[in-house]
Amino acid sequence: MGVRYSCKQTSTRLTVNLSAIRENHADLSRRVGKAECAAVVKADAYGLGMREVASSLAGSVQTFFVAQPEEGRQLRVFLPDKRIFVLHGFLPGQSEFMIRHGLIPVLNSLQQVREWRSFCQREGRNYPAALQFDxxxxxxxxxxxxxxxxxxxxxxxxxxxxxxxxxxxSSDCANQEQLRRFLEMSSVFPGVPRSLAASSGIFLGESYHFEMVRPGIALYGLAPGKEEGQLRSAVTLDARILQIRHLKQGDRIGYGLTYRAKRPMCVATVGIGYADGIFRSFSESGALWIKGRRLPVLGRISMDSLSVDLTDIPAGSLKEGDWVNVIGDDQALDQMAKSVGTIGYEILTSLGDRFDRLYQD
Known part of the structure; x- marks a missing residue:
């Protein structure tokens, strides 16, 4: 297995399994049959690294989607021959920017449609564009x-x-109503390829697939609303223990001193915090893990650190510098998100850039 390691000498490590991402894309492609399976790599590939993820998929993906023109420009640098759609279209005056970098705007408003058509008329070229329906x-x-x-x-x-x-x-009647409207509106453009389903939409069935699907978060192992295990998780997040200390009953922990030890305790300070995307709402409700054993979070999460309970871990089995798991086999991304009342998307895209990054391929 090939490994690329971006070492920043930090106390955190984000491992991205590029093989799992490719396998997820292949699995989704099989599910949609003849429909083209594109790839959404906006928001730096949902925080996992657009260059690495897109380059890994380039052998099997012809069409990529980003949200903003600048993301498209960055993607074009290392994908010179792929189709790149920009979901937000463009701001006034950015038409020439789109053409310069070979980007295809998704036109979302009458203003965008009119500006694009005027630009094409001035240039004497019918540059490609997509049209989105509400x-x-x-x-x-x-x-x-x-x-x-x-x-x-x-x-x-x-x-x-x-x-x-x-x-x-899947049972929400809004899905069928949107499908009906999409069929009606797309009939105005007969023969033009159609795309309605993103990640979760793929699992609604063949009638939602049309000529193209646009998986995003599903590439990375999540399919919201579906049973876990249908896709391979592509993300592991670990953090190092910076300090281990022993508390007496009654000692208090962290900002606001919100946690009071109910017994003599062994506590580890771990080098990850809300600056790394670990929400403060994870305080006292969440946990880190080590070899299948839960390490409850104690007190408030700080910007760069948090505290976990090691009291029930065999003495001496963990030491300063050891890794504990934040996201992985013991705590899936969706599971962590539910514990803080959010979704996996928000956790993933909030992880920040301070991690050492390990790309496995």
């Missing part, structure tokens, strides 16, 4: 009322798409 999420996209605008009718998109609001809840 099928009920009231976020991005052309509304059904705007479909009859001359600028929209005259557009020749290379892709039409929309986004499901409730795909993680």
């Amino acid at each position: 099928t009920g999420m009231s976020r991005f996209g052309i509304s059904s009322d705007e479909m009859h605008d001359d600028a929209v009718i005259g557009l020749k998109p290379v892709l039409v798409l929309s986004h499901l609001a409730c795909a993680d809840i």
Whole structure:
């Protein structure tokens, strides 16, 4: 197995399994049959490293999606021959930027449609663009009322798409209503490839697949609303023990002294905190792990550290400098997210850049 290691000499280590990401993409591709399985690598590939993730997928993926034009520019540097769609389209005056870097905007408003068409007319070229429909999420996209605008009718998109609001809840009737609206709106552009399903939408079934699907978080091992184990987890997060100390009953821990020892305790200070994406709400509700054994978090989480209980761990089995697990086999990303009342997306994209990064391939 090839390993690339970005060593910053920190107390934290993020391991990204690129093979697992490729296997997840292959699994999703099999699920959607003849539909193209693109890859969403926005937000620095959900915090895992856009360069490494996209380069690893380049052998099997022809189409990539990012959110912002600048992300597209960065991606273009190491993917010179792939299709790159920009989900937010562009801001006024950025049309030339899109062409310069070979980016395909997803047009989300009448203003974007009109500016893109005017730019193409001035240049004398029909540059490619995608068109998004608002099928009920009231976020991005052309509304059904705007479909009859001359600028929209005259557009020749290379892709039409929309986004499901409730795909993680398969029984939600909003999914079928959005599907109905998407079929109706896309019929205005016969023969143009269509895309409705992102990660969770893929699991809703064949009727949602169309000609392209756009997995994002599923590439990294999460499929919101689905049973765990359907995809391979691609992320492991570990942190080092910086100090071990013994407390007497009644001693207190951390900012605000919110935790009081109820008995003599052995406590470790671990070098990871909310600056590394470990939310303060993880305080006293969460845990780290070591070889299948739970280490409850004690007191408030600090910017760069947190405290865990080692009292029930055999004496001498852990020492300063040893690694404990934050995300991994004992604590899946979704499990950690649920413990703080959020979702895996937010945890993953909040992890920060202070970690040593280990890419396994």
